[in-house]
Amino acid sequence: MKVAIVHEWLDSYAGSERVVEQMLACFPEADLYALCDFLPDNQRAFLGGRVPRTSFIQRLPFAKKMFRNYLQLMPLAVEQFDLQGYDLVLSSSHAVAKGVITGPGTRHVSYVHSPMRYAWDLQHQYLRQAGLTRGLKGLYTRWLLHKMRAWDQASASRPDIILGNSSYIAERIRKVWRREAEVLHPPVDLDGFPLATAPRRHFLVAGRQVPYKRVELVAEAFARMPDLHLVIAGDGPSAHLVAEAAKGAPNIDVRGRVPQTELVSLLQGARAFVFAAEEDFGIAMVEAQSCGTPLIVYGRGGSRDIVEDGRTGLFFEEQSADAIVAAVRDFVAREPAFTPEACHAQAQQFSIAEFRRKLLEVVQR
Incomplete structure (x- = not known):
């Protein structure tokens, strides 16, 4: 089969x-196409030496730094x-890749990370932030x-099969394209996030601190719960809001960006991972569960696919400090019900092996 x-x-x-990377692992002889290729040398290993076939955008003026300006x-x-x-054509699409033109003898399976949210x-x-x-210019x-x-x-009518990366994205596809999408969760490398059953002492919020993540709400909530220890790891444009919300709260430990080994250790020692964002999927939540850590998360978006409510999280x-306080107090009251083994088992359905198996199953079908 030519892919x-x-x-x-x-x-x-x-x-x-x-x-x-996992598509290439499933089909190692496949040809790779991309609108442009400006990957740094130290990040090219997953291509396995392949040189992608690129479009005319690769050669446009200032494309290396400004290729997104050629959206039109x-x-x-x-x-x-x-x-x-x-x-067979497999497209990995969050903007235009699903729009490739194929002939009647070619099957096109499009893996959609999201329809163009900014459109x-x-x-x-998007217009306000820009x-x-x-x-x-606005007009x-x-x-x-x-x-x-x-x-x-x-x-959106061009792919034969559309795969959405979560039930949330499948619903967005149904809303904007009027297409039905099967759900295939993205592959998460769980080997670096092993199960731990040691005593757990703190709550954790970790990740890039950008406005939609609402990390400052978590800090505000724990400032009202001085009996509970919160660790905040990560940095970003909203770091000043997080620092302000945590100011004067001795139970909140703001660490900034931490090395990967320290992040894994923090996950393994956490009573629960707190996540206040609405994500398309949410890889960080899966990594936390793989370590055996329960989740206290905002109940919209990809979290609905990841958490088994009442068993691996709440x-x-x-998105408010009041709601987070109530959820954390509820969790503390029911904490023995959330076992590390159950959380770890829940995470395994999002492994790399599962992604490959399900993708090949779709193609075979």
């Missing part, structure tokens, strides 16, 4: 690239890939996003 794998762009080894050209660019002769339900938030709510951006929505919906239904 092509299509990805949007290669500029770092992150979440979507880990999916491509990306639909045209992805449609120029010549995929004649392939039996659909997060358009107004300072594009007014003026000619042009609105027009561009309008055109992108039209192309995005039209091209949901709170509102």
Whole structure:
């Protein structure tokens, strides 16, 4: 079987690239296509020496640093890939990759990380954050996003099968594209997050501190619970808000960014991992569960696929300090019900081996 794998762009080894890595592991003879390839040399190992076939965007002025500014050209660019002769095309899509054109003899399976959020339900938030709510530049951006929505919906009919990375994303696909998607959770490397059954003494929130993560709400909640110890690990643009919320609370330990070995140790020693964001999926939650750590998480988004409520964690239904306080107190009252073994077992359904098995099952079918 002749196979092509299509990805949007290669500029770092992150979440979507880990999916491509496992697609390549399933189909080692596949050809790889990308709109552009600016991966640093120290992050190219997952390509196994492959040189991706790129589009004309690779050669445009200043593309290495500004390729995202060519968003309006990306639909045209992805449609120029010549995929004649392939039996199977796998696309890894969070923008335009699912829009490749294939012939009637080719099966196209598209793994969708998310429809273009900045063009659909997060358009107004994107415009506010970019300072594009007014003026000619703002008007042009609105027009561009309008055109992108039209192309995005039209091209959603091209894949034969769409795979969403969570039930939440499958619902978004149904809403904006009117397509049904099967759910295939992304692969999580669990080997580095082993089960621990030692005594647990603190609560933990960890990850990049950006506005939508709402880490400051967790800090505010624990400042009201001086009898409970909270460790906060990570940094980012919202770090000042987190520091302000934790100020004067001796039970909150703000550590900033920590090495991976220390992060794993913190996860293994945590009574619970607290997560206040609405994520498409949420790899950090799976890593915590793999260590045997229960979750106290916001009950929207990918968390609904990850947590078994009442057994491996608890949901709170509102992004507020009050809701977090109530959930933590509920957890403390029921803590013996959440065993490390149950949490670890729950995480195994998101392993790399499971991702490969299920992807190959879809292709065989």
